[in-house]
Amino acid sequence: MGTLVFLAVQCAECGHDVDSRLTRCPLCGVALSHCANGESHAYPSYAGYVRRRRRQQLRRLVAFISVSAIIVVVAINLLYQSHGWWSLIVITVIAYSWLTVSDTVLSLKSLMLRLGVQVYALVIAMVILDWRTGLHGWSVDYVIPAILFLSLVGALVGIGISRFYGWKTSEIFGFAVAVTVGALIMLGLSFSPLVKVAWPSQAVACVGVVLLAASAVFLRKEFSQHLREQWHF
Incomplete structure (x- = not known):
């Protein structure tokens, strides 16, 4: 007997291939475009x-454009080195x-994955800029803890909004976990x-741990769903 083969469609939100028989993406929960208006189409739309x-x-x-700009900046820096390797700062800005x-x-x-990449890319950029401007420590003392703290606050706000509107929260937990890992590294x-000034790093690590602990206690179902989907626990 022949084997039934079902076509896959691509989720417009997360880009993963999904069984065309489904109405929602099992990863991000967004309604699939091929099921709009109650119609199911075997092939993705041409507009998509x-x-x-x-x-x-x-x-x-x-x-x-980025690679061309980097080549031009490095060439200028090689020709005129009176101010040192200033091109590293420009390259960092271009790369970011x-x-x-x-x-x-x-x-x-x-x-959430895009925001996580942004957070860590910004952290790396701050370290490079601090290093090229004399390594005064402002990045690890204040800026990176501030970035991580604002990211955790954003995750908390996102969890609150998702609960109000009934959105899926498992990806927000993943973002919070990724930021908390960075906060623990800073700890x-x-x-x-x-690190010359320790309290900002210690404070943001405490905030991250408390946020995850509160999520595990008060949002046990959603947090367990995140552990199953992302960490296979």
């Missing part, structure tokens, strides 16, 4: 293909801008000579 094609072309264009456009604005990944560094 055109949008994805345009995104790919724009990403290639942004990458070409490319990541913002390519992996956040034009990406089909889930929103460890706060006991090293690299």
Whole structure:
């Protein structure tokens, strides 16, 4: 007997291939476009293909412009080295801008994954800028803990909004876990000579742990769903 083969469609929100028989994406929970207005189509719409094609072309264009700008900056810096390797600062800004456009604005990944990439890219950029401007420690003392703290506050607000509107919260928990891991790393560094002012790192680590603990206690069902989907617990 022959085997039934079911076509897959791509979720417009997270970009994953989903069984065409489903009405919602099992990963992000967004309604699938092929089921709009009660109709089910075997093939994805041509309009969706055109949008994805345009995104790919724009990403290639942004990458070409970024690489060209980096080459020009490095060439100028090699010709005129009177002020040292200032091009590293410009390259950091260009690389972060490319990541913002390519992996956040034009990406089909889930929103929380894009924001997580942004947070850690911004952390790395701050460290590089601090290093190139004399390594005064302002990045690890204040800026990185502030970035992580604001990210945790954003995750808390996102959880509250998702509960109010009935949205899926498992991805927000994943974002909160990723930020808390960064906060715990900063907690460890706060006991090293690299960090001169320890209390911001220690405070943001406490906030992250408390947020996850409160989520596990008061939002047990959603938190368990995140552990099953993302960590297979």
